[in-house]
Amino acid sequence: MLSVSNVTMRYGAKILFEEVSVSFIPGRRYGLTGPNGSGKSTLMKVLSGELEPQKGNVVRPKKLSVLKQDQYAFDEFRVIDTVIMGNKGLWAALAEREVLYAKPDLTDDDGIRLGELEGIVGDEDGYTAESDAAILLQGLDIPDSFHERKMSELQGGQKVRVLLAQALFGKPQALLLDEPTNSLDLDSIHWLQDFLNRFEGTMIVISHDRHFLNSVTTHTADIDYQTIITYTGGYDEMVVAKTQVRSRIESENSQREKKIAQLNEFIARFSAGTRSSQVTSRKKEVERLQTTELARSNIQRPYIRFDQVRPSGRHVLEFAGVHKAYGEHKVITGFSAALQRGEKIALMGRNGLGKTTLLRALLANAPGLDDYGFGIDHGTVKWGHEAQIGYFAQDHTGTIQHGMTAADWLQQFDAKASKEEIRGLLGQMLFSGEEGLKPTAALSGGETARLIFCKLMLQKPNILVLDEPTNHLDLESINALNIALQRYEGTLLLVTHDHDVIDEVATRIWHFEPGKIEDFQGPYEEFQSHSSATA
Numbered sequence: 001m002l003s004v005s006n007v008t009m010r011y012g013a014k015i016l017f018e019e020v021s022v023s024f025i026p027g028r029r030y031g032l033t034g035p036n037g038s039g040k041s042t043l044m045k046v047l048s049g050e051l052e053p054q055k056g057n058v059v060r061p062k063k064l065s066v067l068k069q070d071q072y073a074f075d076e077f078r079v080i081d082t083v084i085m086g087n088k089g090l091w092a093a094l095a096e097r098e099v100l101y102a103k104p105d106l107t108d109d110d111g112i113r114l115g116e117l118e119g120i121v122g123d124e125d126g127y128t129a130e131s132d133a134a135i136l137l138q139g140l141d142i143p144d145s146f147h148e149r150k151m152s153e154l155q156g157g158q159k160v161r162v163l164l165a166q167a168l169f170g171k172p173q174a175l176l177l178d179e180p181t182n183s184l185d186l187d188s189i190h191w192l193q194d195f196l197n198r199f200e201g202t203m204i205v206i207s208h209d210r211h212f213l214n215s216v217t218t219h220t221a222d223i224d225y226q227t228i229i230t231y232t233g234g235y236d237e238m239v240v241a242k243t244q245v246r247s248r249i250e251s252e253n254s255q256r257e258k259k260i261a262q263l264n265e266f267i268a269r270f271s272a273g274t275r276s277s278q279v280t281s282r283k284k285e286v287e288r289l290q291t292t293e294l295a296r297s298n299i300q301r302p303y304i305r306f307d308q309v310r311p312s313g314r315h316v317l318e319f320a321g322v323h324k325a326y327g328e329h330k331v332i333t334g335f336s337a338a339l340q341r342g343e344k345i346a347l348m349g350r351n352g353l354g355k356t357t358l359l360r361a362l363l364a365n366a367p368g369l370d371d372y373g374f375g376i377d378h379g380t381v382k383w384g385h386e387a388q389i390g391y392f393a394q395d396h397t398g399t400i401q402h403g404m405t406a407a408d409w410l411q412q413f414d415a416k417a418s419k420e421e422i423r424g425l426l427g428q429m430l431f432s433g434e435e436g437l438k439p440t441a442a443l444s445g446g447e448t449a450r451l452i453f454c455k456l457m458l459q460k461p462n463i464l465v466l467d468e469p470t471n472h473l474d475l476e477s478i479n480a481l482n483i484a485l486q487r488y489e490g491t492l493l494l495v496t497h498d499h500d501v502i503d504e505v506a507t508r509i510w511h512f513e514p515g516k517i518e519d520f521q522g523p524y525e526e527f528q529s530h531s532s533a534t535a
Helices: 040-048 079-084 088-101 108-123 126-139 156-168 186-197 210-216 235-270 276-288 355-363 406-411 419-428 433-437 445-459 475-487 499-505 524-534
Strands: 002-011 014-024 029-033 055-059 064-066 174-178 202-206 219-224 227-232 315-326 329-340 344-349 378-383 389-392 463-467 491-495 508-513 516-520
Touching (some): 014 055, 014 219, 014 227, 029 210, 029 235, 040 064, 040 174, 040 202, 064 156, 079 088, 126 186, 156 174, 186 499, 210 475, 210 499, 219 235, 227 235, 315 355, 329 491, 329 516, 344 499, 355 491, 406 445, 419 445, 445 475, 475 499, 491 499, 499 524, 516 524
Parallel strands (some): 029 202, 064 174, 174 202, 344 491, 389 463, 463 491
Antiparallel strands (some): 002 014, 002 055, 315 329, 315 378, 508 516
């Protein structure tokens, strides 16, 4: 059993949750939801033991596994060993056994201890540990050739996937996963969904991927109103139930307030008269009918709307024979395509196959864009008449210059925009009040992403090129972006691993495979059917 009892966590005057008691039942898979800053990661740390609660108690099972966040903690170890470390008891037994076997002479006590260790190794499936770890790594797109390497040789995204394999290893009784789909491509996300749906212990997961949550969770623990409420079902079912409960309480409060007003009017009229018993009775009725006090929700919903100053020409972009390589590594080899106004193209495929490279190749010498140093090795790229491009880069480093406020940075992209318009855009993206005066150097990843969206809304381009725009957004912001992209009347080139955004936005798919790109003329649902039929 994994549970918290009367737990309180607050930072200064801000209460995350107070006097909270909740039990997470074995066999159930919980999505832990709530807006950014509501305390999701804090609760995960309390459950794992990384943080002690300021008040209350925590009960944990013996085998608890946590997705580690420190990518550098295992740099000195082999990839395969890092995964096996997910089973702490097994790893300790293997390490001790290796020390004993390295001794030139074994004592009787050493022999007895080796027997005990072999028992632990057997009980924990230690004799198949390396093959079991390899299966996890393969499912998360870490090929066999990497398994013997040291963790320090891997890139950041690969390290995250190894640490995820570590958390999944060893059949834990409870599994805590904070943003497990970060750095995963869609194929890996689908593999992870299948794996977690077979998991038999208690699982708690934080994710900003709505489709992932709906696919893997049986229950939802929602942090809001300074408490935690558990709902049956995935994210979408929680939203419906939460809205219904809130609406019912608000309706009951409205009816009670009307009744209280009528009673108070009677009390005011007759309190000094001869009907004192009736007045007393109504005072008691007022006390009984006191409305339920509604705590304020922490949820903030941004408003995103992409307009165009004017439409582009009908033929937006044509390119032929595009090649791009990095040294001997050929990434794009002779891809050609033509885009029509209003098309919405999703670039899909495993990480490292060239999605970002293709976007950058197409943006080389694009009209109205800063020189990002992009280019192609061979081929032609021709943008159409009146093409106005808005670009959201996957790597925000250097995108927003320091030494100014968020409002000042935004103002430079339209000198004619009034301060009220700038404040309005910032407010739409949750920079309320004085937050628009925040120094750009102090912006978080999520704030940087939201400020770039403000820029795109201010510029009103007729072509959007978005490379992983959901990486730093919470669920509410991703849903707002999804709706905005569906309503956008311009042309879209989009790299994302969010299943719902691809499914609900894309009208065409560029699917990246080793050495080739498939240009599928149709939405994601049709592409999936096509892929299944040709598999």
